[in-house]
Structure formats: C-alpha cells, structure tokens
Amino acid sequence: MKKILPTLIATTAVLLAGSASAQAASFTEVHFEPGSTIKIHDDETFGSDVEKTWDLSGSVGKFKNSVTTPQTLLVSRCAGDEVRVEIRITRQLINGVPALRTRADLYEGDSCSTPDLDGSVVFDFGTIHAPFKFTKQYHVTNAQEGGDWAVANLNYSLKTGF
DSSP states (O other): OTTHHHHHHHHHHHHHHHHHHHSOOSEEEEEEOTTOEEEEEEOOSSSOOEEEEEEOTTOEEEEETTOOSOEEEEEEEEETTTEEEEEEEEEEEETTEEEEEEEEEEEESSSTTOOOEEEEEEEEEEEOOSSEEEEEEEEEEOTTTSSOEEEEEEEEEEEEEO
C-alpha cells in the first residue's frame, strides 16, 4: 500500500499535466510588430494640411478560439479633428477553420466621430493558423471629396495562448 499510493499520485499528476498540454489554445493574440504605423493626411482647403503618424508597435488584441461567430479588433485614429481611419481585423470560422480579413475605412466630416465613410480597402487573408506573421500596407483615399488619405503599414503576428 505504501508503494501503490505514491505511484498512483505520480501517475495522476502525469496524466493531468498531459491533458493540460493537449488542450486546444483558448485564444489567439494579434500583435503589431515594430514598424506598424498609421499615417493620416487631412487635406485642408484653407490653412495648412494636417498630417499625423502613430506607432502601433506593441499593441495587442485577442480572439477567443471557442467563439464561432465573427470577432473584430478595432484600431481607430483621427487627425485634424475631422479625418478618422479605422482598421478592423476580423476573424471568423469557415467550416471550422479560422479565416482573417482586414479592412481600412476612412471617414471625413465635421469631427472625429463623423459617420461619413469616404473610402475603404479590404484584404482577405483566407484561412490562417497561428503562429502566423504577415506584413501588409493599406492605402485608403477619400474617394468622395479628394485630398485626404491614410496609409497603414501593419506587421502582424498571431500567437496562440491559454
């Protein structure tokens, strides 16, 4: 009995440790690597144009792997108090396999909260599996009123976690 109990405890510990490592990852992290930026140009009719750049390096968002409906991470920046760019990274399961889409929208109006969408670009990465790294440049222009534009240089990496 003295030898059976320690053996039983050790076996149980090994089985539990093995089952924990065999579990599926519970989330996927999206990291913006060094060099990830958003630059917005606000074209002004009167006065000086406004241009602003943000470094997104180090920003992190998470997708829950157990969720089957589309999940979206949003990064939003505004320049000149009237030109806003929103980057949406959407992950959804297609036939049980994760797929990724990135969309850049440019809004221009009276304020940074304007709903006036003036330009968009979309890129579908298709099905992906973490770990995954990619670099993509998005150039979106104001197709309605001209002059305003934004460039997003995104260096992503996706990593799984528990």
